[in-house]
Amino acid sequence: MIIVAMLMPALLLCACSRSGRLSKKSNGGRLMPGEAFEEEFLGTEPTDPGPEPTETDPANQFKKVAISLPTKSLQRWLDDGNRMKTALEQAGYEVDLRYAANDTQTQIDQVRDMILDKCDLLIIAPLSQSPYWDQLLSEAKRNNIPVISYDRLLMDTDAVDYYVTCDFYLTGQMQAEYIIEKLDVEHSDRPVNIEIFTGDASDNQTNFFYNGAMDVLDPYIADGRIVVKSGQTELDQVATVGWRTELAQNRMDALLATFYSDGTPLDAVLCSNDSTALGVTNSLVANYTGSYPVITGLDCDIANVKNIIAGKQSMSLFHDTRTLADATVNMALDLLRGKEPTTNDDVRYNNGKKTVRSYLCAPLLVDISNYKDILIGGGYYTEQDLS
Numbered sequence: 001m002i003i004v005a006m007l008m009p010a011l012l013l014c015a016c017s018r019s020g021r022l023s024k025k026s027n028g029g030r031l032m033p034g035e036a037f038e039e040e041f042l043g044t045e046p047t048d049p050g051p052e053p054t055e056t057d058p059a060n061q062f063k064k065v066a067i068s069l070p071t072k073s074l075q076r077w078l079d080d081g082n083r084m085k086t087a088l089e090q091a092g093y094e095v096d097l098r099y100a101a102n103d104t105q106t107q108i109d110q111v112r113d114m115i116l117d118k119c120d121l122l123i124i125a126p127l128s129q130s131p132y133w134d135q136l137l138s139e140a141k142r143n144n145i146p147v148i149s150y151d152r153l154l155m156d157t158d159a160v161d162y163y164v165t166c167d168f169y170l171t172g173q174m175q176a177e178y179i180i181e182k183l184d185v186e187h188s189d190r191p192v193n194i195e196i197f198t199g200d201a202s203d204n205q206t207n208f209f210y211n212g213a214m215d216v217l218d219p220y221i222a223d224g225r226i227v228v229k230s231g232q233t234e235l236d237q238v239a240t241v242g243w244r245t246e247l248a249q250n251r252m253d254a255l256l257a258t259f260y261s262d263g264t265p266l267d268a269v270l271c272s273n274d275s276t277a278l279g280v281t282n283s284l285v286a287n288y289t290g291s292y293p294v295i296t297g298l299d300c301d302i303a304n305v306k307n308i309i310a311g312k313q314s315m316s317l318f319h320d321t322r323t324l325a326d327a328t329v330n331m332a333l334d335l336l337r338g339k340e341p342t343t344n345d346d347v348r349y350n351n352g353k354k355t356v357r358s359y360l361c362a363p364l365l366v367d368i369s370n371y372k373d374i375l376i377g378g379g380y381y382t383e384q385d386l387s
Ligand code: BGC
Pocket: 074, 076, 151, 152, 199, 203, 205, 243, 273, 274, 275, 298, 299, 319
């Protein structure tokens, strides 16, 4: 927040002085804090989109969709990217798919290049929020490039047109409800001990996960049926920078050493996603000798489904990247053909500048009882993937 506030005057200044397109900088294309785009972008008027293309229209092959995703290091983003790329290519579009190697500046540079390369539509899952997004995406808007925010919402810009995601509040609720049900908290003869791990505090999803989960847990914490021994329940205490497995593992190591090394049972760990669940699991396997806790997750990553099969993780929510990617491709195709895309939530996702019209997909709960039906039967994984 402080950094954004400090940069705001500079950003406003350059927004006012900027009248044309952006340009690659000489220093390898990287923008430094406070730097404005160069002026050699001047004078680009939005071009007449011409007649609506169709799937068979050979003009499609000259249309380019740019997709910017956070990292190749999590399997889910690879699946998302491949699915969208293949579908859009099949529809006759050129696709520029790039991954940002978990580095926000890299992602900003990549998107700037994509706009420079005159893409016709942008799909972005932002690694994190940055004041540069507004600057960059305003440039996209000026050039009639529609922007779809994918999975994570681009905040504080009115230049994002649509949002495709899963219902993250519901995801958090389902994770917490799973714990309540599995531990039969309503009828337990002793308070149950849990710890909480959520995602990166700068990821807008994290608020939804966290609020969904805490709205379920809070009443139980208030009346003492659930105890968080560490006392760490505030978002800044339970957030995990970059959703990183090793950071979750380090924090779990510390919690176990401090609060559970005397034999106090740890009954559940609410993890917002699979990368944090993996860190928690690694720590428990190495350091915890009590009876194994309930652990939640999200993404159904292969390593985590293997852990579910091995009894080291209890559940994962499945935001089917195929559904998400397909919904995004449909939206992209509508936009590229000048049609109004379908949305199903036009009220809940306000990014600070506007309420972004959204298409929400539903999460599915996966655990040992149904993983075969949902993940293998549903064609997401083969038996071999999970063996
Ligand atoms: C996504 C999760 C993912 C996490 C870490 C979130 O924005 O919704 O599915 O696990 O980022 O990449």
